[in-house]
Amino acid sequence: MDIMGTTFVELNDDERRSLFDLAEYGYVFDWTRQSSYKSSTVAALLNGEVAGLVEFERQPEDQLNHLWLIEVATNYRGTGIAGKLLAYVAKDSIEQGFDGFVLNEAKTALHELYITKYGATPIGKTRLLYFDTEAAQRLIERYLGGE
Numbered sequence: 176m177d178i179m180g181t182t183f184v185e186l187n188d189d190e191r192r193s194l195f196d197l198a199e200y201g202y203v204f205d206w207t208r209q210s211s212y213k214s215s216t217v218a219a220l221l222n223g224e225v226a227g228l229v230e231f232e233r234q235p236e237d238q239l240n241h242l243w244l245i246e247v248a249t250n251y252r253g254t255g256i257a258g259k260l261l262a263y264v265a266k267d268s269i270e271q272g273f274d275g276f277v278l279n280e281a282k283t284a285l286h287e288l289y290i291t292k293y294g295a296t297p298i299g300k301t302r303l304l305y306f307d308t309e310a311a312q313r314l315i316e317r318y319l320g321g322e
Contacts, residue, residue, distance in 0.1 A: 275311025
């Protein structure tokens with residue numbers, strides 16, 4: 176599947192609240208709610224469909240983006256949409272002056288995948304992971320074509 180035509184759209188509050196019935200597309204999280212009042216929700220659109228969603232919060236006090244949620248529609252799993260969403264958050268971190276740093280608390284099943292496939296670094300023996308400048312740049316080059 177060609178995912179080169181992926182477009183990213185930051186959703187406003189009304190658009191986010193309209194994401195109430197995504198279960199039929201394989202989404203598990205409740206995307207109508209925010210994890211933090213300061214977070215942003217971004218949709219990856221492909222072929223007129225919401226291929227994936229990510230919720231993250233810019234945290235200038237810590238010089239990083241905190242990744243709250245990321246999820247890909249069933250039809251798009253394994254196509255690179257998750258990598259594109261991660262790269263989007265990493266690119267935003269660079270644009271905010273955070274040097275690409277992204278913090279994430281990975282679900283147990285995906286913890287190793289974030290490390291082996293996407294280049295995250297674990298923090299001690301916790302489920303916390305971070306992407307540093309180098310990992311962020313690799314994500315951007317691989318999934319966004321170095322934009």
